[in-house]
Amino acid sequence: MDKEEIEKYKKAGEISKQIKEFTRKIIKKDMLLVDIAKKIEDKIIELGGMPAFPVNLSIDDIAAHYHPTLGDTTTAQGLLKIDMGIHIDGFIADSAISIDLTDNKEHKKLIEATENALKFALELQEKNPTLNDTGKIIQEKIEEDGFSAITNLSGHSLERYEIHAGITIPNCANNSQKKLQEGAYAIEPFATTGKGSIYEGPAGNIYAIENLKNTRNPTARKILDYIWGKNKQLPFSAREIEEKFGKMSRLALRELVQQGILHSFNQLIEISHKPIAQAEHTFLKTKEGKIIVTTM
Secondary structure, three states, rough: OOOHHHHHHHHHHHOOOOHHHHHHHHHHHHHHOOHHHHHHHHHHHHOOOOOEEEEEEEEEEEEOOOEEEEEEEEOOEEEEEEEEEEOOOOOOEEEEEEEEOOOOOHHHHHHHHHHHHHHHHHHHHHHHEEEHHHHHHHHHHHHOOOOOOOOOEEEEEEEEOOOOOOOOOEEOOOOOOOOOOOOOEEEOOOOHHHHHHEEEEEEEEEEEEOOOOOOOOOHHHHHHHHHHHHHHOOOOEEEHHHHOOOOOOHHHHOHHHHHHHEEEEEEEEEEOOEEEEOOEEEEEEOOOOEEEEOOO
């Protein structure tokens, strides 16, 4: 990475920090998720960034990939994960927090366990660990606190306009002796009171271009032109498309998925339907050392 790229990652990370502070202030129990999503994404743009993907607002046993649609009446409650991505010219800062909206704060220790595992995993990066080492310490720290790590979710490498860029950073020991090279990475532990595994549930109202090719549907063509010009292959929401193109866009999105042009992201749900907490930071591995761009 050159200095200009690093500065763009840092700028995206600084916005991420401000967005997390903003999010903690605005979210209240029973607030509509669609209102939260709009406020967060508008604030990202106000601060000079762009959303790298629709903000994920996942409650209780949903680990990730839920974004409200227009008219969605789902409200903030329980254990809410807010996973947000900000990009500057395609250079992405990916970060997540969990907020306990229960009256008695019953998820406090679960959230702390996830944040603690992330802290130790990031500190470990100073020692140039293997992927197995990173996954092992995440799993050990979560289990020491009495919870289960979600073993089939992982962190990932980041590239320009690409969130999951090929390298996975495990949340459990996996025997991989591979070490991370210079680049951008997100570490994101998930912890649960359940069995520690997720399955794919219903659609989460989030899409991304998978195979850019022609389609006969004129509305679908307009959607593709709009998204490619604005997002490239970065994910987008059904809400954004319906706001811009109207209700008929729902059929166009469905058709584009059926044609293999769009990928639809399913909600990721804990197999025993127990609550999940998430924590995430993005860091850069450079020749000079580690830079946590989304801050500790």
